[in-house]
Amino acid sequence: MFPPSVQKLIDLFSKFPTVGPRTAARFVFYLMKIPKEEIEELINSISNLKKTVKICSFCFNPFESEGELCKICADSSRDRTLLCIIEKETDLFTLEKTKKYKGLYFILGGTVSTFKKADVEKLRTKELKERIKSYPEIKEVIIATNPTAEGEATALYLERLLKPFGKKNTRLGRGLPVGAELEYADEETLGSALEGRK
Amino acid sequence: MFPPSVQKLIDLFSKFPTVGPRTAARFVFYLMKIPKEEIEELINSISNLKKTVKICSFCFNPFESEGELCKICADSSRDRTLLCIIEKETDLFTLEKTKKYKGLYFILGGTVSTFKKADVEKLRTKELKERIKSYPEIKEVIIATNPTAEGEATALYLERLLKPFGKKNTRLGRGLPVGAELEYADEETLGSALEGRK
Amino acid sequence: MFPPSVQKLIDLFSKFPTVGPRTAARFVFYLMKIPKEEIEELINSISNLKKTVKICSFCFNPFESEGELCKICADSSRDRTLLCIIEKETDLFTLEKTKKYKGLYFILGGTVSTFKKADVEKLRTKELKERIKSYPEIKEVIIATNPTAEGEATALYLERLLKPFGKKNTRLGRGLPVGAELEYADEETLGSALEGRK
Amino acid sequence: MFPPSVQKLIDLFSKFPTVGPRTAARFVFYLMKIPKEEIEELINSISNLKKTVKICSFCFNPFESEGELCKICADSSRDRTLLCIIEKETDLFTLEKTKKYKGLYFILGGTVSTFKKADVEKLRTKELKERIKSYPEIKEVIIATNPTAEGEATALYLERLLKPFGKKNTRLGRGLPVGAELEYADEETLGSALEGRK
Numbered sequence: 001m002f003p004p005s006v007q008k009l010i011d012l013f014s015k016f017p018t019v020g021p022r023t024a025a026r027f028v029f030y031l032m033k034i035p036k037e038e039i040e041e042l043i044n045s046i047s048n049l050k051k052t053v054k055i056c057s058f059c060f061n062p063f064e065s066e067g068e069l070c071k072i073c074a075d076s077s078r079d080r081t082l083l084c085i086i087e088k089e090t091d092l093f094t095l096e097k098t099k100k101y102k103g104l105y106f107i108l109g110g111t112v113s114t115f116k117k118a119d120v121e122k123l124r125t126k127e128l129k130e131r132i133k134s135y136p137e138i139k140e141v142i143i144a145t146n147p148t149a150e151g152e153a154t155a156l157y158l159e160r161l162l163k164p165f166g167k168k169n170t171r172l173g174r175g176l177p178v179g180a181e182l183e184y185a186d187e188e189t190l191g192s193a194l195e196g197r198k
Numbered sequence: 199m200f201p202p203s204v205q206k207l208i209d210l211f212s213k214f215p216t217v218g219p220r221t222a223a224r225f226v227f228y229l230m231k232i233p234k235e236e237i238e239e240l241i242n243s244i245s246n247l248k249k250t251v252k253i254c255s256f257c258f259n260p261f262e263s264e265g266e267l268c269k270i271c272a273d274s275s276r277d278r279t280l281l282c283i284i285e286k287e288t289d290l291f292t293l294e295k296t297k298k299y300k301g302l303y304f305i306l307g308g309t310v311s312t313f314k315k316a317d318v319e320k321l322r323t324k325e326l327k328e329r330i331k332s333y334p335e336i337k338e339v340i341i342a343t344n345p346t347a348e349g350e351a352t353a354l355y356l357e358r359l360l361k362p363f364g365k366k367n368t369r370l371g372r373g374l375p376v377g378a379e380l381e382y383a384d385e386e387t388l389g390s391a392l393e394g395r396k
Numbered sequence: 397m398f399p400p401s402v403q404k405l406i407d408l409f410s411k412f413p414t415v416g417p418r419t420a421a422r423f424v425f426y427l428m429k430i431p432k433e434e435i436e437e438l439i440n441s442i443s444n445l446k447k448t449v450k451i452c453s454f455c456f457n458p459f460e461s462e463g464e465l466c467k468i469c470a471d472s473s474r475d476r477t478l479l480c481i482i483e484k485e486t487d488l489f490t491l492e493k494t495k496k497y498k499g500l501y502f503i504l505g506g507t508v509s510t511f512k513k514a515d516v517e518k519l520r521t522k523e524l525k526e527r528i529k530s531y532p533e534i535k536e537v538i539i540a541t542n543p544t545a546e547g548e549a550t551a552l553y554l555e556r557l558l559k560p561f562g563k564k565n566t567r568l569g570r571g572l573p574v575g576a577e578l579e580y581a582d583e584e585t586l587g588s589a590l591e592g593r594k
Numbered sequence: 595m596f597p598p599s600v601q602k603l604i605d606l607f608s609k610f611p612t613v614g615p616r617t618a619a620r621f622v623f624y625l626m627k628i629p630k631e632e633i634e635e636l637i638n639s640i641s642n643l644k645k646t647v648k649i650c651s652f653c654f655n656p657f658e659s660e661g662e663l664c665k666i667c668a669d670s671s672r673d674r675t676l677l678c679i680i681e682k683e684t685d686l687f688t689l690e691k692t693k694k695y696k697g698l699y700f701i702l703g704g705t706v707s708t709f710k711k712a713d714v715e716k717l718r719t720k721e722l723k724e725r726i727k728s729y730p731e732i733k734e735v736i737i738a739t740n741p742t743a744e745g746e747a748t749a750l751y752l753e754r755l756l757k758p759f760g761k762k763n764t765r766l767g768r769g770l771p772v773g774a775e776l777e778y779a780d781e782e783t784l785g786s787a788l789e790g791r792k
Contacts, residue, residue, distance in 0.1 A: 002260075002291065003251055003260055003261050003262035003263075004262055005243070005246050005247055005250045005251050005262055006247070006251060006260055006262075008243050008246075009243045009244065009246075009247060012239065012240050012243055016224075016225050016228055017221075017224045017225065017228050018221055018224065022288075022579070023215075023216055025288055025291075026214075026215045026216065026288065027214050027215065028247070029260075029286065029287050029288065030214055030215050031244060031247055032247060032248075032251065032260060036248060039244060039245075039247075039248060041210065042210050042244065043241050043244055043245060045203070045206050045207045045210055046207065046229060046237060046240065046241055047237075047241060048203050048206075048207075049203055049204070049207060049226070049229055049230060049237075050230075050234060050237060052203045053201060053203050053204060053230065062201055062204060062227075062230060063201050064201035064202055064203055064204075065201075086776070087776075088227065089227050090220075090223055090224065090227065090777055091776045091777065093200065093223075094776050094777055094779070094784065095776065095784065095788070097781055098781045098784045098785040098788060100784075100785040100788045100789065101788050142788075142791055144776065146770075146774065146775045146776055147770045147771070147772055147773065147774050148773055148774070148775065170791040170792055171791060171792065172769065172770055172784075172787040172788060172790075172791050173767060173768070173769035173770070173786060173787045173788075173789070173790025173791050173792065174767070174769045174770055174771070174772070174787075175766065175767035175768045175769030175770070175771070175786065175787070175790065176740075176741045176766055176767070176768055176769070176771065177741070177768070177769070177770065177771050177774065177779065177780070177783040178741055178768070178780050178782050178783050179741065179742055180740065180741050180742070180771065181740045181742065182680070182681075182685045182688050182689065182738065182740055182766075183418070183684055183685065183688055185688070185771065186771070186772050187691055187692045188772050189771040189772050190688065190689065190692045190694075190766075191692040191694040192767060192769065193766040193767045193768075193769070194689070194692060194694045194695055194736075194766065194767070195694065195767070196766075196767025196769065196790050196792075197736055197764040197765060197766050197767050198764055198765070198767065198790070220777070284578070285578075288579055289578045289579065292578050292579055292581070292586065293578065293586065293590070295583055296583045296586045296587040296590060297587075298586075298587040298590045298591065299590055340590075340593055342578065344572075344576065344577045344578055345572045345573070345574055345575065345576050346575055346576070346577065368593040368594055369593060369594065370571065370572055370578075370586075370589040370590065370592075370593050371569060371570070371571035371572070371588060371589045371590075371591070371592025371593050371594065372569070372571045372572055372573070372574070372589075373568065373569035373570045373571030373572070373573070373588065373589070373592065374542075374543045374568055374569070374570055374571070374573065375543070375570070375571070375572065375573050375576065375581065375582070375585040376543055376570070376582050376584050376585050377543065377544055378542065378543055378544070378573065379542045379544065380482070380483075380487045380490050380491065380540065380542055381486050381487065381490055381616070383490070383573065384573070384574050385493055385494045386574050387573040387574050388490065388491065388494045388496075388568075389494040389495075389496040390569060390571065391568040391569045391570075391571070392491070392494060392496045392497055392538075392568060392569070393496065393569070394568075394569025394571065394592050394594070395538055395566040395567060395568050395569050396566055396567065396569065396592075398687065399647060399656055399657050399658035399659075400658055401639070401642050401643055401646045401647050401658055402643070402647060402656060402658075404639050404642075405639045405640065405642075405643060408635065408636050408639055412620075412621050412624055413617075413620045413621065413624050414617055414620065418684075419611075419612055421684055421687075422610075422611045422612065422684065423610050423611065424643070425656075425682065425683050425684065426610055426611050427640060427643055428643060428644075428647065428656060432644060435640060435641075435643075435644060437606065438606050438640065439637050439640055439641060441599070441602050441603045441606055442603065442625060442633060442636065442637055443633075443637060444599050444602075444603075445599055445600070445603060445622065445625055445626060445633075446626075446630060446633060448599045449597060449599050449600060449626065458597055458600060458623075458626060459597050460597035460598055460599055460600075461597075484623065485623050486616075486619055486620065486623065489596065489619075
């Protein structure tokens with residue numbers, strides 16, 4: 001029903017995370033209304049992404065400064081005995097915002113729901129093993145995947161993968177989040193909250 | 199916290215309808231992962247939008263075929279005595295999907311919440327008056343703005359605007375939508391449902 | 397886990413419409429805290445219900461005044477040519493609140509999802525047929541069941557049931573409720589809104 | 595609009611936790627439909643509540659067995675060095691279901707949002723101080739109020755209240771609940787999750 005060029009762009013936007021056809025259509029009609037300069041600004045910014053943004057050779061976080069390492073990995077005041085494995089880039093920024101973590105990171109690149117080769121290949125497992133091997137100062141590996149089904153499966157896989165290295169493996173504390181009510185908490189979370197009391 | 203190029207694109211995406219910083223960040227990291235070819239496809243498609251898509255001179259709907267009129271307005275089997283005024287492009291496609299409307303459309307371009315000059319200027323009121331004047335075959339004008347506060351204010355404004363032309367003004371039927379329960383319907387909707395019974 | 401008397405009352409409250417075990421438990425602990433006088437007030441009020449409340453012999457609505465008819469059915473200024481069939485008591489009060497209906501009512505007592513004898517027997521179909529037969533002044537029967545799947549099935553069943561009587565059957569108007577947006581309305585509601593325009 | 599006896603009972607039910615007028619009306623019409631025997635069963639059960647249910651003299655939990663103590667407090671295998679203070683009865687059952695707590699309980703009876711005398715008087719603070727004083731075997735007091743604003747204020751109040759007794763005060767572990775995503779966790783919960791890692 002939409003003209004071909006409109007439909008084409010709707011289809012491309014529909015591939016964006018969380019975007020369905022209705023929202024994609026809204027995006028397209030929004031773009032059709034904004035001035036030519038703003039369209040060019042958007043196009044250039046998207047183009048630029050691939051050109052100026054580099055991937056940190058230690059943690060695989062995107063960055064733009066000089067060198068091979070991002071600002072965090074290049075910061076000598078960071079605690080190099082701690083390595084925090086996370087699912088994706090946005091998790092890194094989420095944890096940095098708490099200002100409670102002073103170690104280094106490693107972006108795994110996804111999660112697995114099975115231990116099949118096809119699934120596991122999507123993660124940076126090779127690079128992770130390299131990292132642990134090449135940096136003996138690493139004492140504790142925090143597996144900070146989400147406490148979801150996929151995050152748990154991934155944590156299990158990583159624990160097995162890293163066993164040979166003999167480092168201390170930890171997981172983020174489970175418990176009651178801000179605003180929770182005991183009455184509505186599931187038994188597993190509540191059990192963890194009891195055990196993790198302080 | 200994000201590298202400048204990443205932050206820049208997050209800011210641009212955050213201006214898209216319904217998109218906040220968190221979703222915009224997801225978009226950017228999605229774009230950083232997809233192959234160079236898909237980025238180019240997206241950029242070209244956005245570029246193309248402005249180049250190949252035309253605006254119908256009758257209803258202001260975007261289209262891509264030859265000529266000045268979109269497929270609907272150029273269709274001689276449409277009922278030219280009916281003109282349906284809608285807020286935006288997506289409403290046109292929403293109504294066309296019902297296959298229950300055989301007349302022509304007019305995309306107003308927005309809504310007003312006041313009758314101040316600044317607000318009213320955002321709508322295609324000049325073009326609307328032109329349309330009614332130049333096409334005496336129009337007998338009924340359906341004001342199909344949303345039954346929301348802004349849609350209602352806009353309908354009121356349009357009714358005043360079109361009074362001099364002496365055409366029959368109608369509004370979409372109010373009543374109970376599919377799946378509704380009398381118990382939870384507001385009094386106004388229920389009153390309309392009673393009056394509009396058949 | 398709860399003491400027997402507590403569990404017993406939780407089980408009884410759990411049978412109340414919309415009440416699950418968690419809410420039922422909240423009710424019980426609330427009752428255990430309120431003064432003895434309020435408990436007695438509640439018990440007396442529940443007792444009273446069965447004793448002082450009568451069912452109107454015309455519309456089957458509960459009432460407390462003298463005689464056989466409720467206030468609405470006894471009101472000679474009501475339009476006796478209109479009979480509005482509703483699913484339950486609360487629908488009567490919901491419609492009365494609009495102040496837009498001046499006829500009489502008939503409380504069907506439920507809905508059917510099939511036309512099987514077992515289902516149909518739960519409704520006051522026998523009384524309904526009696527009503528239409530005994531009151532020739534009834535000209536229009538409004539079938540005001542909810543526009544839900546069960547409400548629709550029930551409306552269909554009633555239309556067949558009442559066909560022999562040759563009265564005018566109407567249904568509440570379908571259309572856009574207050575606050576709706578065309579973009580999110582389903583095709584059926586939108587089609588009705590187009591057809592029911594005025 | 596409802597008959598007086600109906601309205602009266604609707605008003606009484608509207609005082610129940612989580613119940614508004616619409617739900618209260620549903621309750622009343624439900625009661626009007628059920629057999630006389632079920633009404634009597636309900637009335638007797640409510641009556642019984644006050645007569646057969648006792649309040650445990652140690653933890654203030656309702657119970658029905660012989661003696662002054664509920665089943666938990668009378669159980670000699672419970673860890674008498676642990677006292678878990680909770681807001682209400684349902685929290686006790688919620689924690690018992692995890693099977694991860696082997697100590698004793700104390701039901702505070704509510705929360706405070708201020709430390710004003712009027713507010714604090716609603717809680718069993720006098721009894722709590724008595725309890726800690728009379729049972730020197732208590733080594734750890736777990737303040738298990740909800741991690742909500744009121745729960746936190748109450749925890750603060752209790753910590754001050756119990757300081758003189760010199761017992762170890764703990765709070766339930768904060769952290770990520772089952773199913774959470776780092777991206778959507780608030781900074782406080784995430785900070786706790788980092789600190790509470792294991």
